[in-house]
Amino acid sequence: MTSRRTLSDDAISRFIAEEDESEHEREQGSDSEIEDNLSEDDIQSDFEDEFIDDEVPQQLNDTQNEDDISPPVSSEPTGTSESSRRDHRIIVPDRRVLRGKNQHCWSTIKGQSRGRTSAINIIRTSRGPTRMCRNICDPILCFNLFVTDEIVDEVVRWTNVEISVKRRDNMIKATFRDTSVTEVQALFAILTLSAAMKDNHLSTDELFDSSFSGTRYVAVMSRDRFDFLLRCLRFDDKSIRPSLRHEDPFIHIRKIWELFVNQCKLNYTPGEHVTIDEQLLGFRGRCPFRMYIPNKPSKYGIKIPMLCDSGTKYMLNAMPYIGRATNTNGMPQGEFYVKELSRPLHGTNRNITCDNWFTSVPLAKSLLQEPYKLTLVGTLRSNKREIPEELKNTRSRSVGTSMFCYDGCLTLVSYKPKPSKMVYLLSSCDEDGVINPITGKPEIIMYYNQTKGGVDTFDQMCSSMSCSRKTNRWPMSMFYGILNIAFVNSYVIYCHNILAKNEKPLNRRGYMKKLSAQLSESWMKERLEAPTLPKHVRDNIANILPKPVVQNDTDNEEEPPAKKRRYCTFCTNKKKRMSKMTCVKCRKTVCGEHKNDVCFECLSNQI
Known part of the structure; x- marks a missing residue:
């Protein structure tokens, strides 16, 4: 049996949120179990602990209606064994082969594996700043x-x-x-x-x-x-x-943007879990590629698809959406942005988590090939022609049940969280259809909930x-x-x-x-x-400004008091000349007229 890669993040993944930012939480568009970000004190105290199953705040997307995943409603009697509960929550279709509307073939039985972790799930790099940082x-x-x-x-x-x-x-x-x-x-x-x-x-x-x-x-x-x-x-x-404007409407700041994004790529090595989603930069003025997304907090602005580390929320790569001027080379926009944003990660076996605007079956298959070598986990829209009719919602299907089908390394699951709702997720991690015994959800959904919020939390920060x-x-x-x-x-x-x-x-x-x-x-x-x-x-x-620190040569030596001006001892009262100079021998006040310069030899003879 192949095992899903374990989710374990280091201290930086727990040091990204502040306890005083709770009033700025985004509007939640998901029925999934979402917990508040940990405070910095909690993150520092748990520096050596493993990553716990906290789900990050999810910001609404314009295509998020089918990403919402609610906890199941279990109607099972008490005293049921764990194996019977698992069997009850997984529905196996009668037929072994299922086909979608476009005749895409799925199998209801997982093929045999060698009992080892699949090569596409093995990561050989560690997260952190690059050597120069x-x-x-x-x-x-x-x-x-x-x-x-x-x-x-x-x-x-x-x-x-x-x-x-x-x-x-x-x-x-x-x-x-x-x-x-x-x-x-x-x-x-x-x-x-x-x-x-x-x-x-x-x-x-x-x-x-x-x-x-x-x-x-x-x-x-x-x-x-x-x-x-x-x-x-x-x-x-x-x-x-x-x-240049008709070819590239982003020319006003293109050079600055490319210099900045290049530095973001060079300064950090991400972990094994990354997220691709879009950020809406609020702007209501004139812009040839301004977007209107009513479910976003800003509603109007510039759409920026970006790639972030799921643990630390570090932004690795980003590309602004510039409307019709975007050259996708004939690919769908979602597929184009996933492949371009993940270019620094090609060949590293990392996993990408994304929502249903990006996810598709052809994209998941192509990412497994050279030169990409990446896995994908994401939600699917219900109108995708690859989804078989047997996996869709029916009245006879119980709430909290799941159906799995397989196509090589691909795993497709349909989960029913509510009577009138169905959620579809696709994974290319070569994993079995497993139900979490605590929550009753498929493990694919648990993994998706843990890694989906990289960009949304980054946008919130x-x-x-x-x-x-x-x-x-x-x-x-x-x-x-x-x-x-x-x-x-x-x-x-x-x-x-x-x-x-x-x-x-x-x-x-x-x-x-x-x-x-x-x-x-x-x-x-x-x-x-x-x-x-x-x-x-x-x-x-x-x-x-910081005050300069003055250090004396001898700590015990006291500064001499400031000299006062006094009348010259040898001048008449009419002149009333004042001076700060004194005689070295008798300490009488003298002015410039009565001051006498002598050499060291004569001065020593006089003394």
């Missing part, structure tokens, strides 16, 4: 792994081009000067702090009001400069857009501490999304490296507050050098 524990260094110097230089370059255009029609003053790398990093620091303190919804007047939001925002940058930089922030050359601000430009909305992803991914790297040293990491809010302080420190030091800086701003910066 393993010893990085400073928040700003973790953040710079994703928002690299190349990305910042690109933003500074095209922002200065836009500033020069706007400066033509305005008076030359400090607000319209060109920006620099340190100032753009200070801008990121303000956005980071607004995300940590949940101030991103405030207007700039409220954000920079010291009596309302404190003095840290004012110390980093003025309100006018902050508004001006956000208006001028650009990510590409505007002069070449018209010639991004929205709970988001730097996004109101804007009518979709590239700015995408850039806010890039920063939110960088916050989560860098925090995963930070936690992994700190826990590897047997130290306690900062919570996510403390991490982002420290990151904000580090990003703005260099710019605040430059502001102090400006002679026209107002005194109250100078005092705010001095209070925020």
Whole structure:
């Protein structure tokens, strides 16, 4: 008998949620048993424990009606043995061969196996940061792994081009000067702090009001400069857009996005369980590929299918949906996105969990072949032509029963959680039809519930501490999304490296507050050098910046008291000359006229 791969995650998978984020739970669109995320204290205390069967919050999808899996209603009498209960919950069709509407052939009997774990379920890599990221524990260094110097230089370059255009029609003053790398990093620091303190919804007047939001925002940058930089922030050359826009409507931020996603791929090695789902980045302005998904919290926005680690929720790969301009090479969109997003994992035998928008029988079969070598577990839509009629809902079928059929390594199960509802799941893990003795659900469903929430929990983490601000430009909305992803991914790297040293990491809010302080420190030091800086701003910066530590040569030596000015001993009362100089021998006060310079030899003879 072949055995399903066991689900066992390390400490980082238990360190991704905060106890103070419960008020931001997404609307639940599933009847499955869903538990709240563990607090960080619980995650740290259980660092060495095995992963427990907690099911992550599930965000509604536009195609989620058939992904809902409810617990079974058992009507069995007490005293029934375990074997009889298992037999009662599995319905075996009379025929050995079942066919779908497209004549796809299924067998009701699992073929013989060699009694060993199938090769497609064996993973030989471990989860964690790559070699170049393993010893990085400073928040700003973790953040710079994703928002690299190349990305910042690109933003500074095209922002200065836009500033020069706007400066033509305005008076030359400090607000319209060109920006620099340190100032753009200070801008990121303000956005980071607004995300940590949940101030991103405030207007700039409220954000920079010291009596309302404190003095840290004012110390980093003025309100006018902050508004001006956000208006001028650009990510590409505007002069070449018209010639490329019809081929790639995402050209406004394509280069920045590819640089960022490439860093996400290079900096982390995922575990054996990954999730593919879509994130809806909220945006209500004009955008050629804006989507309307009524079941999503944002409803309007930019759809981004992405690949996340099921345990740590690290975002590995993402591709924005750009509408008709998407070139799928003749493949269905769901199949296209699964194969493209999983490209960094090809040949690694990992498992992909996805919902019914992506899952199909041809996709599951093709992923088992070269060069993919991946397994798939996901829900199926009831209108798929591969599903036999015998597996569909009937009135005579009892609630809580399951039917299995097989096609080589593929396993198809239909589970009836309610009288008027039927759920179909497909697995290519070469597994038997087994019922969990505790819940009464098929093991495929239990595995799906444990691994389906990677992207949904990642989306929840991004929205709970988001730097996004109101804007009518979709590239700015995408850039806010890039920063939110960088916050989560860098925090995963930070936690992994700190826990590897047997130290306690900062919570996510403390991490982002420290990151904000580090990003703005260099710019605040430059502001102090400006002679026209107002005194109250100078005092705010001095209070925020760390105080330099002065070490004396001798700890017991006391500093000499400051000398007072006194009247010269040898001048007349009319002159009334005052001086701080004194005679070395008699300690009398002398002015410059009565001071006498001698050499060391003469001075020694006099003494």
